[in-house]
Amino acid sequence: MADGEGQPDNPDLLDSRWRPLWQMLHAMDQDIAQLYDQAGITGLRNRFVGPLIQLGRHGPMTIQELATAVEVTHSAMSQTAAAMRAAGFADSAEGSDGRTRRIRLSARGRELLPLLQAEWRATEATVRDLEAEIPYPLTQVVKDINAALARRSFRQRLDDNLARALKEDP
Template sequence: MADDTQQDLLDSSHWGPVWGLLHAADRDIAALYDEAGVTGLRTRFVGPLIKLGRHGPMTIQELATAVEVTHSAMSQTAAAMRAAGFVDSADSADGRTRRIRLSERGRELLPLLQAEWRATEATVRELEAETPYPLSRAVEDINAALARRSFKQRLADNLARALDGDLR
């Protein structure tokens, strides 16, 4: 078997299996909605829709903070949710900020969305209980390593090595 240190890094995707795992789970969740006859629903909508259902109308920034994404990402998601008919504009006391709320369609789907979220969380916990080293623990350990030295700094250091020809 070839030594991994001899492999050109352009021929690898070390975290590819992690992305594959997450995308496969996402596809399975989306399939549940398709089987239920829900059209236009993307899995990335579910968290924000649940937050709106639990907390009422929110600004894009409030929603972005609540689901831990950037304002820009939430702005795009909100526009897509509006186009799909899951949210609409809400009255705002402050004319400088725009709030969104669940539309009638979003409110109708909320029980299914909440049930799926709970089922997904239970499934993930069940899977982790079957593994000797849970993915959530791996993420905690990686975050601890990144607290000592950021991904950005590591990347910059390795980019300099690659540009110098020291990284293959």
């Protein structure tokens, strides 16, 4: 049996639109992680790089300032900051009023900063090179998807499709 678009109605057999995108991004992310491993840098996660670069540019920052700078939630940055401290890339720093907790680069983080900045620039150049090879740039895909989601959110679309899926016969 198949749905209206000729797809099998067994969810385990559906051709996924989401999975290839996730796999591509994950593979690219793994290539970056491999670069750090080959450089002998232990404990460095890709999600640390943006915050560490921001700390290198701006000096000690609060968790909220850092979260805003790298466009993640306070909760996500709090977890990342704790992991960066545990791995030795960042330290806690006192705020100017003694009540505000800040995070700063550790000596190890400062030592790695030139490589992290160079990798960031190299990654951006690599994406630009990749975009030059394909007929529809990744950045344009993202802009177009974001424009569509501004008209109607992913959650709204998901809710509508879930309602339809629940109405269909199993």
